[in-house]
Amino acid sequence: xxxxxxxxLNFTMFLQLFGERFSGSDPEDAILNAFKLFDPENSxxxxxxxxxxxxxxxxxxxxxxxxxxxxxxAPVTKGKFDYKAYTHTLTHGEEELETx
Numbered sequence: 579x580x581x582x583x584x585x586x587l588n589f590t591m592f593l594q595l596f597g598e599r600f601s602g603s604d605p606e607d608a609i610l611n612a613f614k615l616f617d618p619e620n621s622x623x624x625x626x627x628x629x630x631x632x633x634x635x636x637x638x639x640x641x642x643x644x645x646x647x648x649x650x651x652a653p654v655t656k657g658k659f660d661y662k663a664y665t666h667t668l669t670h671g672e673e674e675l676e677t678x
Contacts, residue, residue: 606669613661623658 616624616632626649633640633648640648651667653660 606665609665609668610662613665617661621658622662623655623660626654626657626659629659 613624614620616628630645630649633645649659653663653667
C-alpha cells in the first residue's frame, strides 16, 4: 500500500490510500483502522499529546486553530482521545450518538 503513494506519505495521503484499498467497505471502518495504527493496545483511544503532535507535524499540518476545533468537540477522558466515539460522531452525527 505504501508503495502506491504518489509522493511522500502523510496522514491525509494514508487515509486516502487506506480508503481506496477498502473501497466498498464502511467508511467508519476505514477511519477506525487508520486510528488503530496509533493505538497498539487497541484501547479505542490515543494519547492527546501524541495526536496533537501527529496532526501538527505530519502531512497536511493543522494550525493551532484547527487543533483547537478538533479537540473542542472531541471525546477526551484522562488525556486520551476516544477515536471510536469521535469516528461514530463523524459518520453518524451527534444526535444518533446521544440517543444510544
